[in-house]
Amino acid sequence: MNAKRKSMLNSAIVGRAVKDSFIKLNPIAMMKNPVMFVVEVGTAIVLLMTLFPGYFNAKDDIGFNLTVFFILLFTVLFANFAEALAEGRGKAQADSLKRTKKEITANKMTGSTIKVVPSTELRKGDIVIVSHGEMIPGDGEVIEGLASVDESAITGESAPVIKEAGGDFGSVTGGTRVVSDRIVVRITSDPGESFIDRMIALVEGAKRQKTPNELALSTLLVSLTLIFLIVVVTLGPIAGYLDIDLQVPVLIALLVCLIPTTIGGLLSAIGIAGMDRVTQFNVLAMSGKAVEAAGDINTMILDKTGTITFGNRMASEFIPVGGESVQSVGEWAAIGSLQDETPEGRSVLELMKKLKLNANESLAAGGEFIEFKAETRMSGIDLKDGRKVRKGAVDAVKRWVVAQGGAVPKDLDSHGDSIAREGGTPLAVAVDNRIYGLIYLKDTVKPGMRERFDELRRMGIKTIMCTGDNPLTAATIAREAGVDEFIAESKPEDKIAVIRREQAEGKLVAMTGDGTNDAPALAQADVGLAMNSGTIAAKEAANMVDLDSDPSKIIEVVSIGKQLLMTRGALTTFSIANDIAKYFAIIPAMFILAIPEMSVLNVMSLGSPMSAILSALIFNAIIIPLLIPLAMKGVAYKPMKATKLLRRNILVYGIGGVIVPFIGIKLIDLVVHLLV
Numbered sequence: 001m002n003a004k005r006k007s008m009l010n011s012a013i014v015g016r017a018v019k020d021s022f023i024k025l026n027p028i029a030m031m032k033n034p035v036m037f038v039v040e041v042g043t044a045i046v047l048l049m050t051l052f053p054g055y056f057n058a059k060d061d062i063g064f065n066l067t068v069f070f071i072l073l074f075t076v077l078f079a080n081f082a083e084a085l086a087e088g089r090g091k092a093q094a095d096s097l098k099r100t101k102k103e104i105t106a107n108k109m110t111g112s113t114i115k116v117v118p119s120t121e122l123r124k125g126d127i128v129i130v131s132h133g134e135m136i137p138g139d140g141e142v143i144e145g146l147a148s149v150d151e152s153a154i155t156g157e158s159a160p161v162i163k164e165a166g167g168d169f170g171s172v173t174g175g176t177r178v179v180s181d182r183i184v185v186r187i188t189s190d191p192g193e194s195f196i197d198r199m200i201a202l203v204e205g206a207k208r209q210k211t212p213n214e215l216a217l218s219t220l221l222v223s224l225t226l227i228f229l230i231v232v233v234t235l236g237p238i239a240g241y242l243d244i245d246l247q248v249p250v251l252i253a254l255l256v257c258l259i260p261t262t263i264g265g266l267l268s269a270i271g272i273a274g275m276d277r278v279t280q281f282n283v284l285a286m287s288g289k290a291v292e293a294a295g296d297i298n299t300m301i302l303d304k305t306g307t308i309t310f311g312n313r314m315a316s317e318f319i320p321v322g323g324e325s326v327q328s329v330g331e332w333a334a335i336g337s338l339q340d341e342t343p344e345g346r347s348v349l350e351l352m353k354k355l356k357l358n359a360n361e362s363l364a365a366g367g368e369f370i371e372f373k374a375e376t377r378m379s380g381i382d383l384k385d386g387r388k389v390r391k392g393a394v395d396a397v398k399r400w401v402v403a404q405g406g407a408v409p410k411d412l413d414s415h416g417d418s419i420a421r422e423g424g425t426p427l428a429v430a431v432d433n434r435i436y437g438l439i440y441l442k443d444t445v446k447p448g449m450r451e452r453f454d455e456l457r458r459m460g461i462k463t464i465m466c467t468g469d470n471p472l473t474a475a476t477i478a479r480e481a482g483v484d485e486f487i488a489e490s491k492p493e494d495k496i497a498v499i500r501r502e503q504a505e506g507k508l509v510a511m512t513g514d515g516t517n518d519a520p521a522l523a524q525a526d527v528g529l530a531m532n533s534g535t536i537a538a539k540e541a542a543n544m545v546d547l548d549s550d551p552s553k554i555i556e557v558v559s560i561g562k563q564l565l566m567t568r569g570a571l572t573t574f575s576i577a578n579d580i581a582k583y584f585a586i587i588p589a590m591f592i593l594a595i596p597e598m599s600v601l602n603v604m605s606l607g608s609p610m611s612a613i614l615s616a617l618i619f620n621a622i623i624i625p626l627l628i629p630l631a632m633k634g635v636a637y638k639p640m641k642a643t644k645l646l647r648r649n650i651l652v653y654g655i656g657g658v659i660v661p662f663i664g665i666k667l668i669d670l671v672v673h674l675l676v
């Protein structure tokens, strides 16, 4: 991550937020937030009454009304400021992305000629050539060649990544730079629909829509506002009937204190900041809904290779069976791997070199390469002389050999099992109906996995490891990493089946993936995190993309989602509890103002009715900016079960929410009382 992205709020962002706070006063924009809209309307009424007291036949104290007006105005401005500040970093980031997007020229291939055209003219399906030093003019897939690409413009990561035709590392992003070699790219997006365009829209929050959770909460806040509005509006006539004179600005002050302005003012900032936290983490969430869903996840599906383990499964040993030799196992393994571009395949050839073994490579000439497929769990080559060479998962190779009338050497299983028990992956090597031996693929569990899974368990999240590997290896790695369940010998479609099974039980499921065959499962999952290095299909199916291509990040994304939901819950509790406390300050004051004999009601022994009302109103306003840091950073929490967490939060934010205003209002009153 680059420093620019990491930089916290700087003065430019704050300055812009201050300006935006005033722009956001526009009532049409304000209507999106009904609670604050009511405050704004109240502010306008008080202003009119201050400016034209004659019209309202108010016998009033202009000084008091003017003070109320300013406090109300600041209440609205503070809420606007919270939202503007939360948007700030995204807007700044969008600006810098727009700068990288500036016009790029493309070497477009039309037939056999190359034409230089502006990147804006490129359409889906166009073919371009990008050489060393040039910018990639649009999103696409490498169809020829291999190059290292500097993707720091989007990922912030300065180390270049290798992009090559075929496989899962072939997708490139417009605006990134080729720093070595030359690639031919097929463009996969039309202008305005590129990854950078989507990223700009996303960080700018241009298309931000309320999430289902936010909508539900907004409905609650609007209902509360309506109830209090009705109460306060009817209070006027009732008081009039009783011959009690209640001034309109006092009623408005009462209303504003009662309606949930704290959460109303911070709600959208909390949502934006949550999205922002995910973005700073180099994960692009396609919607706020995805981040929230992450907070509600019950089940997490994880890959073994590359997610829980480092994934650079390297051949470390050739183990002969049935009386064969290391040389023959190695030779056939190598012949079957000559064109296998997977890390496993390449490592076989490297092991040959390391062991100083030779393979008669000419045997492979003119043969037909059989690519590794997760479905068959084998790869190899059909030689020109008719012999078929295969290497792959032991059970798959056994079945293949038996189907051709071959026999399984007696010592195969024991050797295979001992590799698996150590957490390694055994690959069997066979030619036609004869098994020569095993390749020992070594892989290691990433450090710290157990602690992270413990944390997930404490949050009540179940982890399921899905792997194409054999049950023994799977069990060993599962035990070592501490996942709750595992599914071995799983095919890509098995992932969808697990996701559906969990969802049928009413659970929300998260998963990560990068291959085209992961795309359906990524789409089926409630939270699908695709790797940026992955295929276009995977990235389109997912609702999040990890720019650093670290599948284990799903764990942190879930934590951020949880934190977002908790922050919203905590501040809602705090806000509503707060309003109850203000009630005790302002209601007695109103009635004492009208009937001085009622001064026994002054439970908080505030200076005067006027100062009580103003103090409650000032507290109501300044609590918003005071809570901005909490709204932006999210509440701190320890992973624990949802019910326990809820109880704790109600205790802290509910009771805290009742006590804090009593102290706050009392302190403010001490000062205000001196002034009025």
Ligand SMILES: Nc1ncnc2c1ncn2[C@@H]1O[C@H](COP(=O)(O)OP(=O)(O)OP(=O)(O)O)[C@@H](O)[C@H]1O
Binding pocket: 303, 304, 305, 306, 340, 342, 344, 345, 372, 373, 374, 377, 378, 379, 391, 392, 393, 394, 425, 426, 427, 466, 467, 468, 469, 470
């Ligand atoms: N290049 C290869 N050639 C032959 N067989 C392979 C090759 N790569 C993997 N295999 C075998 O196929 C099995 C399935 O591989 P696949 O990549 O689908 O799953 P995996 O990597 O083991 O698990 P995960 O789903 O956790 O990534 C492996 O366990 C291994 O036995």
Ligand SMILES: [K+]
Binding pocket: 256, 257, 258, 259, 260, 261, 262, 579, 620
């Ligand atoms: K309030």
Ligand SMILES: [Mg+2]
Binding pocket: 305
């Ligand atoms: Mg794999």
